[in-house]
Amino acid sequence: MAKLEHIHITVNARIDPSFKALPRDDAQRFVDRLLKAVDMEPLGPLNWADAKDLDFPGQSYVQMITTSHCSLHFFSETNEIYFDLYSCKPYDENKVIELLDEKFGLKEWHGMLYTRSSDSKPRLRMIGSQAKEVMVARVRN
Numbered sequence: 001m002a003k004l005e006h007i008h009i010t011v012n013a014r015i016d017p018s019f020k021a022l023p024r025d026d027a028q029r030f031v032d033r034l035l036k037a038v039d040m041e042p043l044g045p046l047n048w049a050d051a052k053d054l055d056f057p058g059q060s061y062v063q064m065i066t067t068s069h070c071s072l073h074f075f076s077e078t079n080e081i082y083f084d085l086y087s088c089k090p091y092d093e094n095k096v097i098e099l100l101d102e103k104f105g106l107k108e109w110h111g112m113l114y115t116r117s118s119d120s121k122p123r124l125r126m127i128g129s130q131a132k133e134v135m136v137a138r139v140r141n
Contacts, residue, residue, distance in 0.1 A: 005088065005090055005115065005118070006068075006086070006088045007090055007113070008084065008115075009085050009111060009112070009114075010082075010111045011082075011109055012080070012081075012111060013100070013109035013128075015081055015104040015105050015106060015107060017079050019074075021076060023059070024048045027061045030072075034070065035065065035070075037092075037095045038087070038092070038095060038096065039091070042065055042066075043064040046063050047063070049061075051075075057077055058075040065087065067089040068087045068088060069086055070085040074104075109128045110127070112126060112127065113125045113127055
């Protein structure tokens with residue numbers, strides 16, 4: 001049986017204050033560039049929405065991909081994004097960060113890179129400002 005590896009990156013960031021909205025067309029262009037950069041394919045259309053809770057205005061999307069999903073939530077009042085990409089196909093997390101920075105202008109950010117494999121212990125690595133390496137302990141029942 002082939003080795004199966006799952007990678008999940010999460011990024012929480014304060015972004016450039018001049019960024020004010022993520023319209024559907026801009027979100028689609030960003031997702032298209034992201035999927036090309038990590039060599040993945042969409043599985044259905046982009047699910048995009050304006051916030052319904054006016055206490056937290058902004059936009060969100062979820063894109064199902066053939067290997068799992070990616071999502072992003074943009075909060076216009078606080079100029080923050082919350083992003084994640086989960087896949088059972090390996091990818092270069094640096095390309096993901098570069099695209100996020102290019103699109104949103106990351107000012108202060110942190111995140112996690114979680115990797116699990118069928119033949120090794122899971123690994124958890126903090127990324128971003130002042131990141132420190134973290135190893136995940138195996139849970140015993």
